[in-house]
Amino acid sequence: MLSQLRPCLVLFAFLMFVTGIVYPFAMTGGAQLLFPSSANGSLVVDNNVVRGSELIGQSFAADKYFWPRISAAGAGYDAGASSGANLGPTSKKLLDRIAADAQRLKAADGVSSLPADSVTSSGSGLDPDISPAYALIQASRIAKARGIPEDKVKALVEAQVKKPVLGIFGEPRVNVLELNRALDAVAPG
Structure with missing residues (x-):
């Protein structure tokens, strides 16, 4: 044996x-x-201070910043609780949350319609990117809060758009952290 x-x-x-x-x-x-x-971790560092990661979204709530997608991760952008909402498309709780967020965003940005990514969370709840359309509708609010021309904010968005990989994989997108850092560099406020 x-x-x-x-x-x-x-x-x-x-x-x-x-x-x-x-x-x-x-x-x-x-x-x-x-x-x-x-x-x-694809960390973003300014003056030896970690500001975030290119790969994990974070919350920006001030009017002078671009706002990210809604997060379903924990209490919002909690990397330790990464998950989607797990609510189906017919869920009353989900529909009520979307309606409330849409009303709040429309009022804040002075628009009548919103792109889908502005009121839906990603599968992980930590998506660092938003669509160029969602970024552009926020330009008016940000320009007003910073006291700069709206065209300057829109040009900044256009310069930050990342194209689909190899021209076919994914959608055009804008990284919210990188966009807000570029905004602070152009118009500190």
Whole structure:
């Protein structure tokens, strides 16, 4: 029996060493060497202060900033509670929340219609991007709050639009954190 058990234990110890130590260290080291920014969370740093991540949305509530999508993650943009709302399209609770958010956003931005991403959350609840259409309807509110021409805000949005990958994968989008940082650089306020 010992002669049959010994090869199993040796193989188990070897595989534990390879898959539990060698492989993770090789992957971590390779990622740090080849993609250091991505491996460390794609952090956005200003003057040695971490402002956020390019990959995780965060809340901006002041009128002088672009607002992100609605978040269903925890109490809002809680990366530890990433999830969607899990409410179906016929859910009264979801429809009431969308109607209230739409009314609030229409009043804040002085518009009569909104793009879908302005009142819906992403699957993770942490989407860092918004559509260019949603960014552009916010331009009037931001220009007024900062005392700058609306055309300047719209030009900033257009300059920040990221096109679909290879021209076919995804939709045009704007990263809210990067857009707000560029806005602060152009018109501090």
